[in-house]
Amino acid sequence: MPLLTLKNIQxxxxxxxxxxxxxxxxxxxxxxxxxxxxxxxxxGSGKSTLLNLIATLDTPSAGEIILNETPxxxxxxxxxxxxxxxxxxxxxxxxxxxxxxxxxxNIYLPLVLSGFKxxxxxxRLTKIAPxxxxxxxxxxxxxxxxxxxxxxxxxxxxxxxxxxxxxADEPTGALDSRSSKMIMNLFQTINQQGQTVLxxxxxxxxxxxxxxxxxxKDGIVFHEIYKGDDSYLTFMEKINEMQILxxxxxxxxxx
Amino acid sequence: MNFKMRWQLARKNLIANKIFNxxxxxxxxxxLGIFYILLSLLSNDxxxxxxxxxxxxxxxxxxxxxxxxxxxxxxxNNFTMKNRNQELGLYGILGLEKKHIAGIFFLESFILYIxxxxxxxxxxxxxxxxxxxxxNYLVKDYTSSLQNYSFDSKAALIxxxxxxxxxxxxxxxxxxxxxLSSPMQLFNKQKSGEKPPKSNKLxxxxxxxxxxxxxxLAIHQKALPLTxxxxxxxxxxxxxxxxxxxxxxxxxxxxGSILILKSFQKRKNYYYKPKNFxxxxxxxxxxSSNAIGLASITVLxxxxxxxxxxxxxxxxGLTQITKEAMARDYSASLHVPLNQKIASTxxxxxxxxxxxxxxxxxxxxxxxxxxxxxxxxxxxxxNFKDNKFITIDPTNLDNISYFIxxxxxQTNALYHDNxxxxxxxxxxxxxxxxxxxxxxxxxxxxxxxxxxxALPLGHLVANQxxxxxxxxxxxxxxxxxxxxxxxxxxxxxxxxESRALASAEISLNWDSKLNLEQNSHYLSLxxxxxxxxxPIITTTxxxxxxxxxxxxxxxxxxxxxxxxxxxxxxxxxxxxKQFSEGFEDRAxxxxxxxxxxxxxxxxxxxxxxxxxxxxxxxxxxxxxxxxSSNIIFMLLHLFGVNDFFNLMQNFGIVMASFTVIYILVxxxxxxxxxxxxx
Numbered sequence: 001m002p003l004l005t006l007k008n009i010q011x012x013x014x015x016x017x018x019x020x021x022x023x024x025x026x027x028x029x030x031x032x033x034x035x036x037x038x039x040x041x042x043x044g045s046g047k048s049t050l051l052n053l054i055a056t057l058d059t060p061s062a063g064e065i066i067l068n069e070t071p072x073x074x075x076x077x078x079x080x081x082x083x084x085x086x087x088x089x090x091x092x093x094x095x096x097x098x099x100x101x102x103x104x105x106n107i108y109l110p111l112v113l114s115g116f117k118x119x120x121x122x123x124r125l126t127k128i129a130p131x132x133x134x135x136x137x138x139x140x141x142x143x144x145x146x147x148x149x150x151x152x153x154x155x156x157x158x159x160x161x162x163x164x165x166x167x168a169d170e171p172t173g174a175l176d177s178r179s180s181k182m183i184m185n186l187f188q189t190i191n192q193q194g195q196t197v198l199x200x201x202x203x204x205x206x207x208x209x210x211x212x213x214x215x216x217k218d219g220i221v222f223h224e225i226y227k228g229d230d231s232y233l234t235f236m237e238k239i240n241e242m243q244i245l246x247x248x249x250x251x252x253x254x255x
Numbered sequence: 256m257n258f259k260m261r262w263q264l265a266r267k268n269l270i271a272n273k274i275f276n277x278x279x280x281x282x283x284x285x286x287l288g289i290f291y292i293l294l295s296l297l298s299n300d301x302x303x304x305x306x307x308x309x310x311x312x313x314x315x316x317x318x319x320x321x322x323x324x325x326x327x328x329x330x331x332n333n334f335t336m337k338n339r340n341q342e343l344g345l346y347g348i349l350g351l352e353k354k355h356i357a358g359i360f361f362l363e364s365f366i367l368y369i370x371x372x373x374x375x376x377x378x379x380x381x382x383x384x385x386x387x388x389x390x391n392y393l394v395k396d397y398t399s400s401l402q403n404y405s406f407d408s409k410a411a412l413i414x415x416x417x418x419x420x421x422x423x424x425x426x427x428x429x430x431x432x433x434x435l436s437s438p439m440q441l442f443n444k445q446k447s448g449e450k451p452p453k454s455n456k457l458x459x460x461x462x463x464x465x466x467x468x469x470x471x472l473a474i475h476q477k478a479l480p481l482t483x484x485x486x487x488x489x490x491x492x493x494x495x496x497x498x499x500x501x502x503x504x505x506x507x508x509x510x511g512s513i514l515i516l517k518s519f520q521k522r523k524n525y526y527y528k529p530k531n532f533x534x535x536x537x538x539x540x541x542x543s544s545n546a547i548g549l550a551s552i553t554v555l556x557x558x559x560x561x562x563x564x565x566x567x568x569x570x571x572g573l574t575q576i577t578k579e580a581m582a583r584d585y586s587a588s589l590h591v592p593l594n595q596k597i598a599s600t601x602x603x604x605x606x607x608x609x610x611x612x613x614x615x616x617x618x619x620x621x622x623x624x625x626x627x628x629x630x631x632x633x634x635x636x637x638n639f640k641d642n643k644f645i646t647i648d649p650t651n652l653d654n655i656s657y658f659i660x661x662x663x664x665q666t667n668a669l670y671h672d673n674x675x676x677x678x679x680x681x682x683x684x685x686x687x688x689x690x691x692x693x694x695x696x697x698x699x700x701x702x703x704x705x706x707x708x709a710l711p712l713g714h715l716v717a718n719q720x721x722x723x724x725x726x727x728x729x730x731x732x733x734x735x736x737x738x739x740x741x742x743x744x745x746x747x748x749x750x751x752e753s754r755a756l757a758s759a760e761i762s763l764n765w766d767s768k769l770n771l772e773q774n775s776h777y778l779s780l781x782x783x784x785x786x787x788x789x790p791i792i793t794t795t796x797x798x799x800x801x802x803x804x805x806x807x808x809x810x811x812x813x814x815x816x817x818x819x820x821x822x823x824x825x826x827x828x829x830x831x832k833q834f835s836e837g838f839e840d841r842a843x844x845x846x847x848x849x850x851x852x853x854x855x856x857x858x859x860x861x862x863x864x865x866x867x868x869x870x871x872x873x874x875x876x877x878x879x880x881x882x883s884s885n886i887i888f889m890l891l892h893l894f895g896v897n898d899f900f901n902l903m904q905n906f907g908i909v910m911a912s913f914t915v916i917y918i919l920v921x922x923x924x925x926x927x928x929x930x931x932x933x
Contacts (some may be wrong), residue, residue, distance in 0.1 A: 057849070078853070085851030096846045100540035105532070110851055112532045118523040157850070 001069065002030035003196055004165060006056070009063035011049050016042040023049040024060070025219035031165070031198060038210035039200045040239070046219045047200045051169055054198065056080050057087060066165050085110045089158030089166040093173035095150045097142040103153045104138040110161050124160050131189060132156050148179030152186065158188060166190070168199040172206050184209040204243070208236035217246055261355070266363035268342075274834065274927075275335040276367065282331065282827040284371050288378030288420055289820050292386050292861040293317040294410035295379070299387075316813040320820050325421060327824040332425050334831045338434065338838070340793050343433060364429070368422040375418065376411060390812045459514040462506025469499030473886040478688035493886050500879055501554050508550035512542045533852075538841075541836065541868055548832045550870055553824040556876035556913070557883075559818050563909045564880070564902070565887060566814030570807035571905070572896030577803045581796035582669055583626060585774055587614050587781050588762030588792050593633070598736045609786050610763050617780040620768075626766045628668040632661045633735065633759035635742040639690060639725060643701040646742050654765040656687070656723040658742060660735050663728050670714060674728075679705070682728040684712040688889070690725065691897055702727075703741045735759070771797055826920050829869075833924040836865075837931030865928070869921050877910055 009027040011206075014020040023046045031037055041047040052058040054065060056072055065072045067087060075083055090096075097106045104125070111121045129135045133150045142150050150173060158166055168187070172180035188209050191197050199210065207213050209232070215223045225242060227235045269276055292862040297303075297313045346356050387404040438489060474498045476489070516539050518525050542549075597603060607629055618624055636647045637658045647655060663676045674682065681702055698709045712728055729735050736759075743757035755864055767774050778793035785791065840861065847857055888902050896902065 081851050081853035081856075088851075090849055092849070096849055098536070098843055098846055100538050100543070100843075105536065108527065109532075112527050113529045113852060113856075115529065116527070118527045121527065 003033045003035075003068055004031040004032070004198070005063045005064075005066040006054075007066075009050070009053065009060045009065065011046070011053060011058070012061045022219055024053075025062070027216075027219070027221055028223055028228065029214060029224075031196065033196055034191070034194055036187070036197045036209070036211045037199065038207035038213045039198070039216060040202060040204075040207050040213055040243070041216035045216045047202075047216050048169065051167060051198075051200045052215065054165075055090065055167055056084050082114075085113055086161060087164045089161060089163035091151070091154050091166070091168040091171045092159050093170040094176070095142070095147075095154045097150055097154060097157075099141065099143050102139055102141055103134065103145065103149075106142065106153055107138075107157045107160055114161070118239060121160075124162075125156070128156055128159060132186060138145050146179070147175050148182060151175060153180070155183070155186060155190070159195060164196065166195055166197045168197065168201075170201055170203075171199065172201070172203060177205075180206065204236055204239050207239055208232055213239055213242075215242060215246055222246060261358050261362055264359050265366065268359065268363055269366060272335065272339065274725050275331075275831075276339065278376060278406050278830045279328075279331045279335065280367065280371050280828060282823050283324065283328045284374030284378050284416050285823045286320065286327060286373035286820055287371065287414055289816055289823075290317060290320045290324060290381055290417060291375060291379030291407075291410050291414040292321060292383040293816065294413055295383055295404075295407035296387065296390065296406055298409055299404060310385070313809075313813065316817060318469050319817060321417060322826060323820050324417070327827055328421050329425070329826055330824075331831065332428075334835070336429060338835070338903065343687070353433055360429055360433070361426065364422055364426045368418065371422075372415060372418045374413060379410075379414065380406060386812070389815075392576045392808075454512050456514060459510035459512075462509070462511045465499045465503030466507060467503075469496045469503060470882045472496040472499065473883050476886040476889050478889060478892070489886075489889055493890060496883070496886060500557075500882075504553050504875070504879070505547070505550040508542070509546040509555070509771045510655050511548065513539060516542065529856065533847075533856070534863060537860060537864045540868065541864060542784060542841075544839065545832055545836070545868065548828055549868065552825055552828055552832075553875045553879070554871055555821050555828070555870040556917075557879040559825065560876060560880040560906070560909055560913060561883065561887065562814050562821065563818040563913075564905045566810040566890065567909070568887075568896055568905045570811045571901060572891060573803055573807050575898075577800055581800055583628065583764035584766045584800075585778060585795050586630075586762045586764040586793065587778070588760050588794075589786060589789050590618075590758055590792070591761055591789065592756045592758045593736045593739050594756055600732050603732045606786070607761060607763075610761065613784055613786065613791065614763055614765070614781055617777045621879060623767055623769055625763045625768065628665070628764055630661070630669060630762045631732070631735065631759055633739045633757060634659050634724075635739055635757060637725075637742045639685075642699065644725070644727070644742075645701075646744060654723075656725060656889060657737075659724055659726045660738050661726065661728050662732055662735050663730055666712075666714070667730050672713075676710075676728070676730040678730055678734075680708050680710060682712040683709045684714060684726045685724065686892075686897055687723045687725075688892060688897070703738055716917050739822070752810070771795070780796045822916065829920055830924050831926070833928045834931065837928045841931065855928055865925065873914065873917055879905065880910065 007023055007028050010022070011024040012020050012022050027046075027050060039047050039050065049058070053060050054067075054072075056075065059073065070083075070087075083166075097103075098109075101109065107125060108116075111124070125138075129138065132155060134149065134152050134156060137145050137149055137153070141203050142153065145153065151174075155171075158168075171187070172183055175183060176227050186208050187197055189201070191211075197210075199206070201207050213225050213227075214221050223242060223246070225238055230238065288548055293313050297310055297317065303310055320543050343356065347353075347358075351359075360606060384404055453611055472492055476492055476496075491676035493769055519531070519535050525531055587610065589606070591597060591606065597606065611627075611629075614627075615621060615624070635658050636655050638645050638647055638654075638656050644658065663682070666672060666682075676682065681700075683698075684702075685691045687695060694709060695711050697711065700707055700709045702709075715724075727738070729738055736757075739759060769777075774795065778795065782791050782793045844857055844861075848854065884902060884906060888896070888899055891902065
């Protein structure tokens with residue numbers, strides 16, 4: 001049984017009065033536990049829509065999403081927040097940290113909402129803080145931390161709940177190349193420790209850290225490639241080639 | 256860039272920013288309108304020929320309002336500009352030169368200026384008519400009508416000058432801001448408001464200490480004997496206490512609140528509960544960005560409460576005292592030496608009968624006279640110490656008090672009471688605060704060297720009779736004569752002949768349905784006569800009463816106008832504060848939702864925070880106001896207020912009505928807030 005299953009997902013925006021936009025036509029794929037998947041596509045390809053649907057921030061017009069045997073459309077609206085908090089972790093492009101909370105309290109936020117005790121939270125944080133390299137900045141405010149540091153705090157907030165699936169939306173989009181590399185290495189490390197990661201990006205460099213890359217174009221999954229035993233650079237070249245092919249519209253082996 | 260384009264941009268900007276501009280125009284035109292009202296009343300012929308103190312009070316109030324207007328209008332403009340930094344930056348990026356931007360802003364300011372001034376005149380004129388009627392009502396003048404109040408071009412001109420001056424200054428400040436900063440600076444400035452809360456322990460503690468000192472000064476202010484130097488001492492103490500409390504309030508809001516909230520953060524088991532966690536952090540954020548606004552609301556609210564309570568109580572006190580002291584409009588009185596001959600009740604009655612006959616003789620009909628009563632009193636220097644009424648020490652005349660001695664029959668007649676006193680009972684009231692408190696209960700005292708029971712007297716002592724007076728009601732005329740001579744007996748000589756006899760004033764008081772002119776004629780006829788070689792002295796209290804009522808009305812009116820101006824400023828600050836919080840919260844709510852907060856929890860905690868923020872200033876203002884009640888009472892004592900309960904009653908009324916208005920404003924602005932957040 002895969003961790004995440006998407007079956008014939010369709011998403012249409014618009015109402016009776018406005019012209020309809022089909023953001024996702026028909027998307028199906030599965031994610032196994034322990035995978036690290038990058039979803040690539042250009043702006044407007046529907047990749048962010050896809051992530052929002054999995055994140056329960058939006059609902060599909062048709063089709064089914066199942067996370068660990070729970071069909072998302074079965075969730076009651078009152079349970080959605082708790083579900084999001086306990087089963088999913090989020091990393092955003094612009095970090096989404098609350099400036100008036102210390103870094104530590106930003107990380108604790110989902111745990112506090114789930115009713116954890118202070119010592120339990122501290123225990124969990126001590127486990128992950130060294131890997132992320134944020135031990136020194138915990139009592140500072142996001143405002144006083146660099147972009148790379150803020151994103152690492154955001155990752156800590158996402159994984160401290162030990163989510164079944166970690167979702168990342170352009171996690172390196174607002175960072176310089178050095179910080180980006182550090183963040184992507186971190187994602188790899190976290191994945192090696194057993195965390196399933198699903199990331200949306202249009203950066204080839206970032207995507208090359210994943211184990212599998214899905215390409216989305218015009219609302220459908222056009223193609224996918226596996227890293228397998230390729231080196232980072234080889235995989236990156238393959239991704240590049242695939243993007244050029246997609247641009248020319250030359251790939252016909254739809255999934 | 257031609258004028259048409261500039262005009263269109265300015266017009267569009269004004270409409271786009273109507274959420275700021277509408278409250279700005281409403282509040283500034285109201286304030287300037289009030290300024291116009293005060294000026295127009297000041298130069299109004301009718302007002303000028305009333306009480307001489309009125310123009311002086313009105314001009315003082317006009318200055319206060321002008322200062323308040325300037326402060327509030329600058330605050331409002333500053334707030335609007337802060338929220339327009341991004342727009343300014345965008346203009347720069349789009350390639351508008353600074354002179355173009357200045358041109359647009361000039362047009363915007365000019366339109367706002369014209370609208371504000373016209374609204375101020377309309378407000379001023381309409382509200383002015385209303386206040387003229389109110390003022391007339393308060394000074395008990397029912398004869399004047401609206402014709403006496405017309406449009407005043409001189410007041411309008413001065414208001415125009417003030418408005419012009421304020422707007423020119425605002426425009427200069429704006430130009431200065433545009434000139435100094437680069438587009439990118441402006442673009443980013445709007446977001447720089449969100450900084451983590453910083454606090455300085457020392458400042459927070461200092462704030463609380465300052466409030467403490469202010470409270471201590473206010474609460475521990477003792478009643479002082481009423482002398483001129485004590486009065487200025489009292490006023491000085493009051494202002495020192497006010498300064499301490501205001502500066503303490505600002506420091507406490509800025510730093511103390513954050514210290515308290517941070518101390519909650521240290522209690523981990525309490526802090527890391529979902530509701531507390533969100534509440535404390537939310538409050539920290541709001542406190543750090545709104546502390547000055549909140550402190551201002553608190554100070555203003557306190558000012559509103561005090562500026563309404565104080566004049567109201569003062570005027571009520573004065574009116575009551577006047578009523579009690581001058582219960583009748585006309586009187587004829589005799590000065591009577593209290594010798595042996597007069598000491599018996601029969602002789603006394605004979606004398607009063609003569610006086611009564613004399614008065615009745617001059618009026619054509621007995622029915623011209625009504626409510627006639629007899630008042631007998633004697634005023635003797637004396638002291639009250641250690642529960643004893645004693646004669647004064649002629650070698651030490653400091654802190655001298657006076658005894659006003661009356662018989663119970665006359666008191667009953669005057670107030671339509673039905674008191675009965677036994678031979679060893681007296682009733683006492685005093686205009687000295689601590690003495691009045693002492694005599695508000697039954698007390699054992701020594702009177703004329705004998706044991707007496709002092710019962711409380713429900714009626715007050717007028718300050719104008721004497722500073723530090725005791726009003727002593729005795730069972731009968733014989734006791735009065737005895738007591739008067741007993742306390743007059745402070746001269747050292749034992750020789751009966753050399754002792755000055757005490758004397759009493761016997762006065763017959765009445766109202767009349769005839770007019771003042773006719774009565775004056777009859778009074779002069781009465782004063783042509785003598786009784787037992789003593790001249791009859793006639794007086795009327797109508798003039799004095801009228802002037803006191805006018806004074807009272809003026810005081811209440813000015814208190815009302817200042818209170819309303821503060822209220823307008825206060826509402827303006829609350830409205831802007833809700834706006835700015837709405838804008839700030841919008842971004843945070845999105846993040847919280849993404850992290851997995853339920854919308855219910857977000858709504859719940861934000862409502863709790865807003866309620867706290869809203870009621871905190873009200874609660875602290877109420878505490879400030881109550882802490883001031885003691886020193887306010889001491890101050891009001893100068894106006895003849897002797898009744899602490901009366902003051903507290905007015906506090907209750909004013910605070911309740913203020914709370915209602917405050918809640919109304921909150922309800923309206925909360926709707927705006929919800930609109931912004933969603």
